[in-house]
Amino acid sequence: MVMKEEQGRSLFGISLSDRPRWQQFLICSSGFFFGYLVNGICEEYVYNRLHFSYGWYFTFIQGFVYLFLIYLQGFTSKQMVNPWKTYVKLSAVLMGSHGLTKGSLAFLNYPAQIMFKSTKVLPVMIMGAFIPGLRRKYPIHEYLSAVLLVVGLILFTLADAHTSPNFSVVGVVMITGALVMDSFLGNLQEAIFTMNPDTTQMEMLFCSTVVGLPFLIPPMLFTGELFKAWTSCSQHPYVYGVLVFEAMATFIGQVSVLSLIALFGAATTAMITTARKAVTLLLSYLIFTKPLTEQHGSGLILIAMGITLKMLPENKPIITKRALNSSPKTNTAKSTTADEELGELQNSVGEDDERRPLV
Numbered sequence: 001m002v003m004k005e006e007q008g009r010s011l012f013g014i015s016l017s018d019r020p021r022w023q024q025f026l027i028c029s030s031g032f033f034f035g036y037l038v039n040g041i042c043e044e045y046v047y048n049r050l051h052f053s054y055g056w057y058f059t060f061i062q063g064f065v066y067l068f069l070i071y072l073q074g075f076t077s078k079q080m081v082n083p084w085k086t087y088v089k090l091s092a093v094l095m096g097s098h099g100l101t102k103g104s105l106a107f108l109n110y111p112a113q114i115m116f117k118s119t120k121v122l123p124v125m126i127m128g129a130f131i132p133g134l135r136r137k138y139p140i141h142e143y144l145s146a147v148l149l150v151v152g153l154i155l156f157t158l159a160d161a162h163t164s165p166n167f168s169v170v171g172v173v174m175i176t177g178a179l180v181m182d183s184f185l186g187n188l189q190e191a192i193f194t195m196n197p198d199t200t201q202m203e204m205l206f207c208s209t210v211v212g213l214p215f216l217i218p219p220m221l222f223t224g225e226l227f228k229a230w231t232s233c234s235q236h237p238y239v240y241g242v243l244v245f246e247a248m249a250t251f252i253g254q255v256s257v258l259s260l261i262a263l264f265g266a267a268t269t270a271m272i273t274t275a276r277k278a279v280t281l282l283l284s285y286l287i288f289t290k291p292l293t294e295q296h297g298s299g300l301i302l303i304a305m306g307i308t309l310k311m312l313p314e315n316k317p318i319i320t321k322r323a324l325n326s327s328p329k330t331n332t333a334k335s336t337t338a339d340e341e342l343g344e345l346q347n348s349v350g351e352d353d354e355r356r357p358l359v
Contacts, residue, residue: 011201011259012252028259033276035253042246043105046239053106056220057229058243059098063209063216065247066254070209075202082196082203084211090188091212093181099216100178107171116175119154121270122146123183128266131187138267145309149274152302155295186266193262201258205251271307 008017011031016024046058101117108116125146128136193199220226233239260269 009201009259009262011256016259016263024263025260028256028263029272031256032253032260032272035249035251035256036273036276038249039246039253042242042249043102046242046246053103054225054229054232055102055105056099056216056223056225057233058102059095060213060216060220061240061243062098062247062250063095063213065244066205066209066251069248069251070202070206073202075200075206077206079200080203080207081198081200082192082207084207086192087204087207087211090185090192091208091210092215093184093188094208095212095215097178097181097185099219100174100181104171104174104178107168108175116172116179117182119150120179120182120186121267121274122150123179124186124270125267127183128187128190131184131191136187136265136267141309142267145271145306148302148306148309152299152306155299155302186261186270189258189261190266197262199262201255201262204258205254274303274307 008015010016011027014027016027019027104116122143125136125138125143128138189204192204217226220229257269257273260272
């Protein structure tokens, strides 16, 4: 399949394509950190302080807030460049991941939940080798950095199991299911951006939400959550205000994440989300005054080591123009063939450089 030339990208009116890579990274990461830090505080308040554990229903409400915000951004279905069927599988795993993640907060406290979710960098890297249109392979040190992250997160979670009563097998099963879906999600999104670079972040979020909302109805009806959540929120209507505020912040984070995936790839984005979750974790312990142990500290040290290892530059051989142009041009036919090979090599190198993760 022939890939199109990538279009100019922007984030809430801020042009990204004409900026250096570090500026693209800084802008997208800032939007992501802001959106999900607010999201984390709101989720901690709603689930652990108010004891509302309606993950499917809250995701359903969040979807309608997304659609309203996308409408305010001026996006309509007429601007779509991909068929609707492209987003069916993507929407199923997206809504499943959101619902299971939010629902798991009824069984795991927030720090334990985000630590589990942070391990998704490893399954995302593994799954990237099997997604059509990507078939990604990563250097050994990146897999090692992911393993360090996972071990650090497990240490932290085990410590959290001793210091918090809100920890159960059911929650672990739910969050594990969310991790499996996340491993597909980021790679499917990157594959769509890669195969059709004209795809915008707004289209991705709009179509995923529209197609995904119906997937939330069966689990809400099957579990009876729809009626329970409606009754509880009717008795405490201010919860809707918290949910709308959370969805607005998450919207900024979601669009920023899609920008990171389009520019830097799914695995690099997963590493960035891990850093965000570590910051959210510390804020959760500071704001809600939860005890930290030595095992918590050891886990965080391993997380830092994994992130540092990810930042190591790749030592890939670079094909220079001098080496390519050093061949003699005595034979016209051979020179023509060499020029054609040169063009192919340069195009290959250029495409590889564009998709190389930021380090």
